[in-house]
Amino acid sequence: MSTYLKIKPVYSVATDVYPYANAIMWTCNDLYRNATTAKLNCDLVNITVKTEIDNEGNTITYDYISPSLLGFEMKIPYDILEIWGPDSVIDDFVLTYSPEFERE
Secondary structure (H helix, E strand, O other), rough: EEEEEEEEEEEOOOOOOOEEEEEEEEOOOOOOOOOOOOOEEEEOOOOOEHHHHHOOEEEEHHHHHHHHOOEEEEEEHHHHHHHOHHHHHHHHHHHHOOOOOOOO
């Protein structure tokens, strides 16, 4: 499972190509029924809207996700796992990692 959370830009010195991150992509690979903890793998990324023309002349618009600008891990405690239903529960938890992270 993988999803991303749009955030207000966080400037990065990691690369000149993507000078800021505007989203956090997160995955949770070790989640299972009755788990008491789980680990989130998070990456700061830059998401931009790209438009291309395919071979048939159709315009295709999609979100382009940059390579990771910075990765970090978070351990999800039991109390968060208990209320995890919608992804917004995890989104709110991920935002607690840094005071610089604000939902867009």
